[in-house]
Amino acid sequence: MVYIQRRETFSASHRLFNSAWTDEQNEAVFGKCSNRHGHGHNFQLIVTVKGTVSSETGFVMNLVDLKDIMMREVIDQVDHRNLNEDVPFLQGVLPSTENLALAFWARLSPAIEARGAALHCVRIVETENNFVEYYGE
Amino acid sequence: MVYIQRRETFSASHRLFNSAWTDEQNEAVFGKCSNRHGHGHNFQLIVTVKGTVSSETGFVMNLVDLKDIMMREVIDQVDHRNLNEDVPFLQGVLPSTENLALAFWARLSPAIEARGAALHCVRIVETENNFVEYYGE
Amino acid sequence: MVYIQRRETFSASHRLFNSAWTDEQNEAVFGKCSNRHGHGHNFQLIVTVKGTVSSETGFVMNLVDLKDIMMREVIDQVDHRNLNEDVPFLQGVLPSTENLALAFWARLSPAIEARGAALHCVRIVETENNFVEYYGE
């Protein structure tokens, strides 16, 4: 079993905000992350796929295919977008980095399995100091 | 003459948009950077100050003072903000990285000169691939 | 189960030295790391916390709280300090990066558990080439 990783980046804005709460509650929990007009990040998405190495190609999975899946399923949907407003698959989701990881897993996993490989980890780098990882369970 | 540099970071959203143009013109020039609800970045601001080295302190300028100026004049104003909506000193400014560099220079230079040093360069890192520098003229 | 990570940095000096040994033994095992007046590093501390995602906040744990714990329990104690001389909780500990990881775990784990989350990993970056990880067992 070998693990391969591919990194892609996207630039997006978001606002942490629970619509069931008052502005004061939002401010108390989310602080400046809850500012009305949002803020943004250069996010990094690192996807880990596990599998056996093909004796014919030396690959667990062709990275060209993995890149195509990441672009189609995630990056093209979120790059240069507002994560609260513009992304159909995030409608109704509070766009914390944790919830992004869960939502990206749900889109990436079936696409990767359809290529005969298995998604192992979704890692999101939000800033140089904050990171989230999800392993599917 | 020695040059010292201090790096600070901020996370902000913006939209490239010329209000004198039609939506089609904005789309043609700015592309996805003009999406209606904005997008965002983890910006880095690197300030270079030049001066002579004090024989008493070994410093061109105390970096604690430089950090305080950067925080007060720029970072506290723009971090976790929407650069089109939330920043008084950017009102009416198209928030391209070039224009940010010019606007930050205008705020930083007098504050640094008031400490007896001279601002040499404002550098802004927008993404890992895009950078702007301004030297004051 | 989602994993969140927070990075903080500290600059400290240390000396690798076993007081039960002769100078020759220390030199043979620790080499230049045992130089009498010490040396130093910009350490990075990366803490991983695991937990479930709150439906109200989208958080495993508020990163503001995690940062506060890291600052109070570790960074404020070790930043700009000599790890052999200045840190009460390291008295009698040979300050190798391995032992730092163990000592930081002992302080961080109860503080994080008191917030209802679980410490998963303490990672220390000593130089761009040397790293240590501890998972608590």
Add this chain to the structure above:
Amino acid sequence: MVYIQRRETFSASHRLFNSAWTDEQNEAVFGKCSNRHGHGHNFQLIVTVKGTVSSETGFVMNLVDLKDIMMREVIDQVDHRNLNEDVPFLQGVLPSTENLALAFWARLSPAIEARGAALHCVRIVETENNFVEYYGE
């Protein structure tokens, strides 16, 4: 159980090419990675060793010893080499990053075990976007 990591770098060229295939098949699967005269990378090799911490040294394993093993078993063999042509232990191996990880594991693991420690992971960074990890099984 504590995990220590050591990073070393090497610059090498390679060509992805299955000699049992036609040029068209190679081009279809490997694309530009199959160009006739090869291309190259600054690879990073990150080795993780696990073990208990010695009360005498504070070390899982002396990093000087780990570095020596990495240099002798891998880096000196592959640095500034063509991985298809110049490396005896890669003869007959399609030099994908996956296969490099497997081949490096086979050389590193016995040498590390001979020092009383255990190899946990071989990680190879091929570009800033592509990575492979192997855990030995």
Add this chain to the structure above:
Amino acid sequence: MVYIQRRETFSASHRLFNSAWTDEQNEAVFGKCSNRHGHGHNFQLIVTVKGTVSSETGFVMNLVDLKDIMMREVIDQVDHRNLNEDVPFLQGVLPSTENLALAFWARLSPAIEARGAALHCVRIVETENNFVEYYGE
């Protein structure tokens, strides 16, 4: 006058070799960089363009245009290539990083001037320790 920078990467192989010299002379001057089958790097190309900021766009030059020029004039020619064998505009050039900077300048400068801007610097990162800059004179 504002300076903008764009970074692109390419992976290539090369061999430092003066065909007017004996193998011994090449070995003496170039060492392992002269190994017969070549080696390779992940190069970074950072291009600096200077100009005034347009009041309409806030741009010195549209980075989309700069990226297109960099891709067409340099990256598409050298990425995943052998710099000694595969690149028409490098025929007869000893592909040291210095000579790459000169050759890239010669191709980039007219293309950038044709867009009404001026090339200021070509910077090439060969490894994390080696860099070259050329300012056109």
Add this chain to the structure above:
Amino acid sequence: MVYIQRRETFSASHRLFNSAWTDEQNEAVFGKCSNRHGHGHNFQLIVTVKGTVSSETGFVMNLVDLKDIMMREVIDQVDHRNLNEDVPFLQGVLPSTENLALAFWARLSPAIEARGAALHCVRIVETENNFVEYYGE
């Protein structure tokens, strides 16, 4: 005229302290940088050499020679040392990063000129946020 750069790293400890001052004055100016037992950093030294490109070698200066000069004149003297106590050429120098840049220039410049090239810049990275540059005048 082409500029080449070489990066080397060193890990050292220091204390910012003016012996002509009281402890209170030192504390007021240098803060935690003046703690009695010192602290430390992973410093990076980046040296820029300018010159013309040899038609025989494609080099401004052989980087092997530049590396040897950097190691002999600076790195071997300061790596894993206490900059206040252990370095003969820093005796009596307040080891601020500014003063390190001046002292390193004084040692590097004659050695580089003796090889027929010219030192252009000494850059020191103290932390990921603090940098100093000196151009010799």
